[in-house]
Amino acid sequence: MRLTKLELHGFKSFADATNLVFEPGVTAIVGPNGCGKSNVSDAVRWVLGEQRARLMRGAKMDEVIFQGSSARRPVNVAEVSLHFSNEDGILPVPFREVVITRRLSRSGDSDYFLNRAPCRLRDIADLLRGTGLGAGTGVVIESRMIDALLSDRPDDRRELFEEAAGVGLYRDRRRTTERRLEETTGDLQRLDDLINEVASQVRSLARQRKRAERHAEIMTRRFTVELALAAREMEAWREELGRLETRLVDLRAQLPAAESAALDAEAARDQAHGGRAAAEAQRNELSRLVSAQREQVQRIRGEMAVAEERQRNASARRQRAEAEATAGEQTGVQIAAERENAAAERAREESELASAEAELARHQEAENEVRRVVAEARNAVEGAERELRELQDRVRRVEHERERAVRELDEVRQRADALAQEQARLDDALAMTRREHEELQVEVDAAQAAAAAAASEMEEARAADRDVREREAVARAELFRADEALTALQGRVNALEQLERDRVGLAPAASRLLRERDRFGEGAVLGPVSDFIAADQQSALLVEKFLGNSVHAVLVRDRDVADAIRVWHGEANPGPLLLLPLDAAAEPSESGREDGLESVVDAVGLGRAWVRTLLGRVHALEGGSAFVDARGAVWLPGTATGPGPLRRRAELTELRRDLTTLEAQRQAASRTADAMRESLLASERRVLEATEAASVAQLQARQTLERQAESSRRVARATREAQEAATLAERLAARAAELGDRHRALDADTAALTEQLGARQQAIADARERASVAERSQEEARELRGRWQVRQAETRARVQMAVDRERRLAQEVSTATQRLAQLREELSELALSDSALAEQMASWTLDLETREATLSDGEASLAAAEAAVRTADTALADADHAVSEHHRRLAAASDELHHAELRFTELSGRRAAIRERLETEWKRPLEEMIAEVPPVDLDDDALRMEAAELRRQIEQLGPVNALAIEEHDETMKRHDFLVAQRADLAEAKASLLQAIKEIDATARELFLATFEQVRVNFREIFMSLFGGGECDLRLENPDAPLDCDIEIHASPRGKKTQRIHLLSSGERALVALSLLFGIFLTKPSPFCLLDEVDAPLDDANVGRFVRMLNQFKSRTQFIVITHNPRTTTEAGDAVYGVTMQEPGVSSLVSVRMRGASTEASLPLEPVAEEAAVTS
Template sequence: MRLTKLELHGFKSFADPTVLTFDHGATAIVGPNGCGKSNVSDAVRWVLGEQRARLLRGAKMEEVIFQGSSARRAVNIAEVSLHFENEEGILPVPFKEVVITRRLSRSGDSDYFLNRTPCRLRDIHDLLRGTGLGADSGVVIESKMIDLLLSDRPDDRRELFEEAAGVGLYRDRRRSTERQLEATTNDLTRIDDLMGEVQTQVRSLLRQRKRAERHAEITTRRFAVELTLASREMSAWHEELTGIESRLGGLRDGVPATQEQVRVAEAARDAAHAARAAAETTRQERATVAATARQAVLELQQQLAVAEERHRNALSRRERTVQERDEGVAFGDRMRGEFEAAQADETQCAEALTAASTLLQERMATEEQSRAGVTAARTAADEADRAVQGLREQVRRLELERETAERELAEVAQRTEALRAEHEALSARLALADRELQAADDVLAGAREQAALAENALDQARATARTARDREAAARADVRRVEEEHTALTGRLAALEGLERERVGLAPAAAKLLRERERFGGEAILGPLSDFIGADTSVAAQVERFLGPTVHAVVVRDRAAAEAIRSWHAETNPGALLLLPLDTLAGAADVDPEDLGSRVRSEGAAGRWVRALLGHVKAVADGSAFVDARGAMWLPAKESGAGPLRRRAELEELRTQLGSIETRRAAVQAAAQQVHDEVVQAEAAATAAADATAAAQQASAQAAQVRNERDRVRERAARELADAVALSEKLAGRHTELGDRVTAGIAAQDELAQRLIVSEQTAASARTLLTTAERAQDEAREGRAAQQVAHAQAEARRQVATERRERIDRERHTAAQRLATLEQELATLMQEVGALEEQMTIWQHEIASRRAVLQDAEATFAAAEEGVRLADATLADQELALTQARRQAEDGAQALHLAELRFAELSGKRAAIKERLETEWRRPLEELLANYDAVELEDEPLRAEADELRRQLEQLGPVNPLAIEEHEEETRRLEFLTTQRADLSEAQTKLHAAIKEIDVTAREMFLTTFAEVRTHFREIFMTLFGGGECDLRLENPDAPLDCDIEIHASPRGKRTQRIHLLSSGERALVALSLLFGIFLTKPSPFCLLDEVDAPLDDQNIGRFVKMLNQFKQRTQFIVITHNPRTTTEAADAVYGVTMQEPGVSSLVSVRMRGPAVDTAEPADAAPVV
């Protein structure tokens, strides 16, 4: 499995489609700071599924999409693809080439593709599992990882080891399990509290049962009594309603006879109205003719103004077009000169490219000759180095064994001293345990005393709560009484409002006219006269008696509206109807304070009619007669029922009473709420006392537990003291044995040192010869690399010149096309100016002709206006005669109105009692009347019994009618809680076991990975430093998952152990050794190194290059670097990243191991120097 290609498009600074091709070995990516080199490593991380924008050097994931530059717009999609060769079938798919693609749009859509087929991120992870690739793998090694390893923060260093070991998943599982355990423990605590509450509730429900049964018996009896009374009342109302219905039939049959008397007067009025309508029609026709002529003049004037404006615009556009044409001619001349210069530049660049290619071939031949000499010298030097290395390994092993023995000897001494201190500490702990045991006894006694006090407080709080509940029951009874009064008033008010809304009691003709008022326009009919009169009940009755049928008159806007209604009346014949036009009264008459007019409120626009009808009229003291200013006395008929004025007065009184009742209701509800709050406070106090009692009992139990724990601590201290004495004796024997081993190691080490000196002299001579050969090879390689760069520069310059010539040629053609377009536009504008001037002359003559027609039409309209005025005078005379005829028909309509009013009143009472019963018993009235047992008593005893039953329910207070069911339910709930507590206890035990199992598995994985990293670290350290020693140690081996990881390193010839005492370059090399050790523990097909060689000097760079050459036979390396030695000595191919265009990265590639030079996409990229 091998990485073959990386494709980028729209990712960060790579705006254009860019392709990087990789072969075996190492590929270097170089370029100046800020050109976008590290964006390549970000792209590899991203396409492998990285979800953390922070690791991609961004705040949010959308920032990986190209954001635009000074010359380019931002793109909407970022896409990266990795191509793998799968000849060995390592990836479990039937393809020899596998392409993994990730795409992100600015809308937030993120897609993954496998061989251009859509898939999920999980599918990518499953495919790469076991290959060493993935978002969390070590495929990318960057410079900040060196800082993490060398950091003083142990968590940063541990994070790299845990990532390699895969322990993070187990840490997440452990945290999740701990949260579940905490939740389970909390559930156990809550369920214990719930069980105590439920047990108390079961006992309380048992006491409520008898009260609920008594309440049910009283409610059943009250239901029978209430329904018996309601049934009797509704039967009586039904009989009266039947009589009213029969009487209404007779009254309605007599209405046509009285209406016939009115029709004769209406016929004469209709003739006058028809004459007036004809005159109005003539006036409107002539007005239309005048308006049409006036509109024609205005339209021609507007068209002329528009034409003048278009003429001015056309002249202005013609001037601008001529100017733009002249500028286009000058621009075309300038482009011809630039095109010829660009052609010459392109020819010169092509000649320079040919010369650079020839010189490059010569430099590559020279490099190949020097490479053969270096190979022979390196073979001899390697043989000498292997001999020296063998002796050094023997010396190192002896040094390591001796130092290990010395270190263990020091540790034995330290441990002995620590045991003496521990002996003293254990004695002090034993004395402390005795004192703590005595203190625990004192705490236990105090806790038991507090528990007794808390129980007394609980009894007092429960007594207070019972008293508050009794007061709450009385307050609720007051609320119910006020609610009943409010319901009765609301029912009466709703019935009257319904009658008022339906205009019940209003004369039939007036009611029909109001229903069809939209036929005459929204403002023509203002409403019945009664809507404009306001008074209290007594005055309203006097006004109704005085006005008689006039109270049913309808107020209209003016005479014209009255005429329109008269035509409708003649067509429909609805009955007698009185109209009061507002424009027939010149002004308001003076009103005497004793008149009826001063005792009413004139509301709205009809106030003048109210004052005209009721002014100068006084009522006799008993209201049986009325006298006007002339002394005439009016004796009205006997009252037959309430009219619309009295109904409106009663509505106002009911609304006032309803407001008072609502105020009372709010007061009693507030009082009930206050008592309820006191109940809640009392119950809360009782609950708090119960909690305090439980807390005191729990504190007592905890104090007993603490005392037992102190006793166990004392016994444990005694055992540990005995163990410490035994261990001290064992350490003394070990100290003597280690001293003998140190003496023997020193003698063997001196002998090997003499042999090592001779071998090192031989190896030094061989290395001198190798250095000379390598220097010659370096000079040849540098010459070849410089020529390759020059060749790439020449190619880039030729490409730029070609593109410049093509761009200038396109601009020349565009300018020529624009010039032709401007000539056409100029000709069109000249034609448009001529046409407009001709049309303006025609319209000016037409305006003069139409103004003469307008003067004739206005004279004819004035004559038609005079005809309408004469018709209005005739119509007014006929209207007065019709009014007198209609008054005679009002008496019959009044009798019909009174009967209908009584019928509506009884219907309202029946609806109110139906609503009250259905609201109280929450069932339809028909169902209530069909399911009650009638009581055989007179009405008065029944009403008395109903009041007594209501009083008994109030005394009984609120009860729980579901006490029996709730008691059974709470009992079942208590059983369920008991079972649930057992399940939670079992779950708690299993969670403890799961946490222990997770710890064991994570510990084993971490220790296994740690051992492998430790082995690889030592091997790579020897390769980079050519000797010395290194090691990884756990600060506390007994707790590997939580302790710090220490790095010890001593380069050859140094005795330093701690890496903080090394130079910066040596520390960086140690960190690289460890990073490669982690990488080899979890290897992947390729490794990307992002500027990890930045801190290394020339000597350490040589070691780093040697390591790359050693490992690149089995792993592909992509190295992002600034160092020329890394590029020339280790890289098989080099990619240069530049920003020739600001903000946009481009590539140029140079093949280091072959005869040809490859240019990466895009082709116009500039080379890296």
């Protein structure tokens, strides 16, 4: 597996599509500063999944998209692709080539592709797992890593080791696990508080449950007693209903004869309907036939008109075709002559073309000879320039090393000054840290006191919440009882209103008169006398006893209406009926007694006069068992009957008043329940706020303790850093003296190389003059060859034009011949069409005469059918009259049946009232309840007394939470669930603690294994680069490898073992490269990109670096971004040049492949875009 190509489009400075092809070995990428070379390494890191914008040298990830330049607009999409050869099958996909692509748009959409198919970053990571490739691997080694290794900050150095060991993943897992552990601990604390709260609710609901169970026992006995009473009352009415049902059967048996007669009349009417329908069907059929004949006549006439028009059009077409045929024959002769002329012209042009091609070949041979001479001259120039560049490279290296020595000397002096300031700062920081540690102890004490106070407030809020919950439960029970009472009373009111609307209990004749009152006119029949009396139930009972059947009397407007009703009564015979005309009523001359019936009722409406007439000066005797009027006449009523219409209206009025009172009570209970719910919500909020406050206080206390521990660690760290700064100051002083000597030696080397450079430049000027003369000769030969190429092209164009003209004329001859044949065929077809149309016209003329005769006969038959329809209409009207008469007789028979049904309905209404009352109260079918009631061995009076006692016990029991049993069960389930949840959380906490131990053990094992492997690799590479010496890696605290510092010790050959801070900058860079390669080799990848890691190296160290690349390139493919010409020439198997000919836009300008037949120039400064790019 190896990298074969990198594609960039719109990535950073690579605005255009750019392809870099890689071969095995070392590929070098060179170019001046700021041309965008390092963007190549950013592109490789980015396409492998890097998500940190900081490592992309930006603040936001969308900064990798080309931002535009002075001459270009920004692009909207950045895309990078890596091509891998998978011939060895290392990647687990069935492809010989694998392409990984990442695309980012300015809208924020980020997409990944695998072989151009959309995928996820996880899919790419899974594919590359085990290959050493990925965003977090060491596939890209850059100069900042050298700085990190040489930095005085141990965290930067440790980060490189942890990335190689893969410990970062375990650190993330540990942080995630610790966060989950903290959340689990908090959940356990909150769950303990919640369990205590629910346990308190369970105790309260247990007391409420006992009262609810006692209430249920009493209601069960009351159910038995009241259902036993209802069963006995229902049985008392069952026998009377049986007799009424038998009578109804007899009456219903008399109706079939009347119905049969009505059916016979209807059958006769249906037969008349059939005759009328048949006559109408015959008339419709004749009408349809006549219409069809008319349409046929019109169609034939239209077709004859169309045929005449077709004959005229055919004649005109025939004349046009004959004229066109004559013109076509003349055109064919002319085209044939033009074709012969075109053939002759083509022959002449082909001869001239052959002559031009021969002359062009001669001039091309001459130009090739001149080109060979120019190539030799250019090769001489290139050889001289190559020698000059090598000398310039030596000059630049010496100057670069001298400048580096100056910079390093300045750097050492600056570091020494900065170190002195750092020592002062560390002393101040140590004192400040100790003061902060003391202040934090005070904060710890305050935070712990606040946590204790918050816990106390939380307990008080929970106690208040329990009290509010009990009062809210009582309010809900009161509301429930109010709803039950309101529902029962509303059911009773609805039942009485239905009976009132149906006039149940009113005399049958009066009830029927009220149903048919509209036939006597509006306002004629006013209503029964009971509608005009308002009284309470006791007074209504007295009035009904006195009036007897007169309570069913009906008030009418006047005597005329009474006469009309009498006529109707004689015809309908509905039964006894008492009428009270308003104009017949006389006001009593004297006012009634104060204890009379008139004084205990209210006469309302138009019936006021009749009420006073009927009840005037009448009072009750012996408690209402008898009555006496003003004349002394004594009324002795018989046995009392059931409630009459007056008592029912009085009961309905009282029930409506009770309903209004109950609704007000229910609204008050609802308001109380709502208020208690609001109080409960407020109490719950207070409990929640107190709990959260306690949690926050506890969290703050823990955080303060953590800050105190962190402060202790900072004190220890500050002490250690102060000691290290003192040691480093001594080393920097020694290094400054060494750098001063090196600078003076490099000044002498620079002067000698400058003299050699002048001689080389004069030799190059002479070679360029000779090359210039040869290039002028080449230009003259190229110009002459160009003229003959133009002449050849012009001749070839004329030949092609002649060929095209000859081909076009041949096509025109063929087209004219085909058109002439078509015209002759069209003339023949027109002749045949004229003959056929003439025959068709004759046939249509005969058919038209026949159809016009048939149409006349059909219109006569249609008139006769319409007369038959009128006769059938007369017969149907007679049959309708007979049906109406029979239905009138059937209605008279039905009235008699209605009177019996009315009585049956009255008794059934009483049974229904009892049923409705019980079913409304107990919410169950009556039969089902009676079936469940066991036999009761008590008489009716005893049952009534027991029912009253049970009601008294319910009232004495007081408000009961009807939902207490369910709430107690649900709360117990919740309590058990919370206890189980706490056990799960405790188990989860133990599991998380174990997971942290396992993560620490795995991370420690991985880190130590990687550290030892890096240590071995570091020693091997160090010995190879320096040709001897000693080096080592050490852990500051081997017992805590995951947290301690890593020390680097290196001693090149001939020097004593010492820390790398005292080595020269080049030696330090080479040591860092040794370590970076040692880290890379622990997890080798198919390729490695080195981004300007050789910049700090001098000439000798560059040679060592090149030898290292040549040593490892057989195992790993290297891509080196460099400024150093020696790295390029000695190590590079392929070289790419990057430049910015257009400001702000990077472009690929040149490449050289080792072993190729030709080798393009590779300048370090921008070159022309025409430079060849080969692979």
